[in-house]
Amino acid sequence: MFVMCKREFISLFKGIKSIIMIAILFAVSYYAAKFSSVLSSGVELTAGEAEDIHTIGLLSVILLLGQLFVFGLSHDTINREIHERTMRFLVTRASRSTILFGKFLGIWFFWLFCIVVSFLLISIFSKKFDLFIFSQTMSLVTYQAALAVLLSVLIPRPGYTMFLGNILGLMLPAFGFWAAFSPNGWVNWMKYFIPFYYLERDDFTFLVILGLAGMMLLAAYAVFRRREC
Amino acid sequence: MNAIEAKQLSKAYGAHQVVMGMDLAVRKGEIFGFLGRNGAGKSTFINMLTGIVSSSSGTYSLLGVEGPDSKVLKRVGVMPDYSSLYGSWTALDHLRFFSELSGARASKEKCLEVLRSVDLLSHANKKAGKFSFGMKKKLGIAQAIIHDPELIFLDEPTSGMDAESVILIHRLIKEFQKQGKTVFMTSHNLDEVEKICSRIAIMRDGIIDKIGTMEELRAFYRSTITVKIKHSTVPKQEQAKLEQWLESAGSLLEHGDTYTVITISDENKIAEMIRAFTQCKTDVLRVEVEEPSLEEIFLNE
Incomplete structure (x- = not known):
């Protein structure tokens, strides 16, 4: 699993897309933290919100564009290998669980690296490393990575996942917030399957997001273990 | 194992x-x-x-x-x-x-x-x-x-x-x-x-x-063993006798003055065939045996 994880982790740093995304993430984190006093002066904030104001830039990017970023880089993590038949070399050497979970961990560590660096940049101005917000952010990224892996297993053609990934990446945050705050019973129940409901609380319910990610990964594995390569 | x-x-x-x-x-x-x-x-x-x-x-x-x-x-x-x-x-x-x-x-x-x-x-x-x-x-x-x-x-x-x-x-x-x-x-x-x-x-x-x-x-395909025999001219008085023997041994494909091609079912018949030629006062100069190739076996339904 370590070999697959390492390969996926390193491959995510290659390519112009990832460089642009990392640049956006770091730039937004740094400048939003740097000018957080300007942001806080314009709006009335509670003491807790004022304390976390340095992370607002990073959280906004992750909440609104995170899914798009993760899909952008990893929508084809499994299906491209099946489509191009390089997967044949992998499944004849390693178990399918090793391949799937190894790839997921590679994606997860890539985002862990990016988020840690972003938080370190923020800490230059906030003078602290907020572990709670960091954990919440990582739980959201875990969910997003698991969804990308699931999509890549369910849809065999990389072209389709790219298209669907872009649509979902843009729609999911909007839909998530709508489901979380809408009184409409037809939509409201869906909030339990989307991370935003768990993130708006200041307690450890965000851990449920990890459970959702785990379920998506198990579903992806159930499909992948029967998939012809 | x-x-x-x-x-x-x-x-x-x-x-x-x-x-x-x-x-x-x-x-x-x-x-x-x-x-x-x-x-x-x-x-x-x-x-x-x-x-x-x-x-x-x-x-x-x-x-x-x-x-x-x-x-x-x-x-x-x-x-x-x-x-x-x-x-x-x-x-x-x-x-x-x-x-x-x-x-x-x-x-x-x-x-x-x-x-x-x-x-x-x-x-x-x-x-x-x-x-x-x-x-x-x-x-x-x-x-x-x-x-x-x-x-x-x-x-x-x-x-x-x-x-x-x-x-x-x-x-x-x-x-x-x-x-x-x-x-x-x-x-x-x-x-x-x-x-x-x-x-x-x-x-x-x-x-x-x-x-x-x-x-x-x-x-499985011994019936298709093809034997090509190059021999001396068969004396006229022996021709009918040899031809009769060859027809009883297998399927005669070609039988000329100095060349005979026959398919047989059993490779043991090759030795008998050489003896038959000798008995008919004909020298066997060369014997070529063609066994079925994998291609023939493969194509055989």
Whole structure:
């Protein structure tokens, strides 16, 4: 699993897309933290919100564009290998669980690296490393990575996942917030399957997001273990 | 112990049965040739054994371990058909990664040695995307053997290769056998299979139609042994007698003054035939025996 994880982790740093995304993430984190006093002066904030104001830039990017970023880089993590038949070399050497979970961990560590660096940049101005917000952010990224892996297993053609990934990446945050705050019973129940409901609380319910990610990964594995390569 | 053992192994796609309850045992150290027309089910059979597709029913074991088992895959090398390499990786990158994935990262020296064995040493640092079809095939073989496996599956290993490379790969396969490895290969080149395989199976419509050594397969077709005899002129008074004898021995295809072609069912009749010529005061100058080729056996329905 370590070999697959390492390969996926390193491959995510290659390519112009990832460089642009990392640049956006770091730039937004740094400048939003740097000018957080300007942001806080314009709006009335509670003491807790004022304390976390340095992370607002990073959280906004992750909440609104995170899914798009993760899909952008990893929508084809499994299906491209099946489509191009390089997967044949992998499944004849390693178990399918090793391949799937190894790839997921590679994606997860890539985002862990990016988020840690972003938080370190923020800490230059906030003078602290907020572990709670960091954990919440990582739980959201875990969910997003698991969804990308699931999509890549369910849809065999990389072209389709790219298209669907872009649509979902843009729609999911909007839909998530709508489901979380809408009184409409037809939509409201869906909030339990989307991370935003768990993130708006200041307690450890965000851990449920990890459970959702785990379920998506198990579903992806159930499909992948029967998939012809 | 058998290197490969399949019992009632089947694969169906909906109502379409591709492999139908196949039983097969491949002994350790064999070079086993697997033949069949396109769509006969041979690639599906290999793909089931190597974990590329799952079987619908039946069991199999590789190197004594019941499959599918990911641990045994580390002792198995596979060159799958219809596979492609990573275009942006060099040949060395491929071998390093695949050896690592098999449990032991090969040293640079080991990678170069394997590349040398498939005549790709001078292309070690070239990207696979720039390789010709034949070179990709060679790299496919190299990645299959980089971790020194005990059992090697080669699906059409020499298709698309130039003659010189084909000879090189044949030598390499024979070398594997000397090292005690088992090779299971498919090929459309019947001549190749006939030359290098210890046993052969012919698959037809999802089942094994014939299996055995070349000798055993030929035994099914002894009726088609063709004997060409070059002889001295048969004396006129002996001609009718000899002709009568030949007609009783087999199917006379050609009978001239100095040349006779006959098909017989039993090779023991060759000696009797020579005696018959001698008794008819005719010298036998040359005898050519044509046994059925694998091509004839393969094409025989």
